[in-house]
Amino acid sequence: MESQVRNLQRLLNGLVTVTTVEGLSFQGxxxxxxxxxxxxxxxxxxxxxxxxxxxxxxxGLMVMRGCNVSTVEAVQLPEITVQQFKSNKLQIGVGTVKPYGRGFTPV
Structure with missing residues (x-):
């Protein structure tokens, strides 16, 4: 269940079809x-x-309880803008890993 919930991260701002345990389908x-x-x-x-x-x-807007969700299907994945792509890259500075040791020069 935990991995299924983590897979939803890729679908944020994307078009999905949700099927309930009663058999109803919603798209949004x-x-x-x-x-x-x-x-x-x-x-x-x-x-x-x-x-x-x-x-x-x-x-319009809908909040659906998790106990009613049977399946979540991706219809269209969200488009990634250039700004989002650049923000996902590692930034040089505090909090990043830098190689150091034999064969590496200090950065």
Whole structure:
């Protein structure tokens, strides 16, 4: 369960489809989650069941309890901007590892 919750980190700000234990499906953008797999979604639409011929119901913002979540599927992964990519790199300075010892010159 813990690894499943950690996998949600990659899906933040991405479009996901969440299926509940009752069989209902919701599609929206994953805003946040916690260790209990409680989810916060925005721009949510309820996806109709296969036998229902109706338009998706727009809900907007939704908080879903983790005990009701059956599956979370990625529809579209979030786009990474150049600024986010640069901020993910290690910065030189305090708190970074620098090689030192035989064969290495001090940095």
């Amino acid at each position: 953008i994953l805003m946040n989650y916690d260790e209990h797999m409680n989810l916060v979604l925005r721009q949510v639409e309820e996806i109709p069941q296969d036998n229902q011929q109706r338009e998706p119901k727009r809900i």
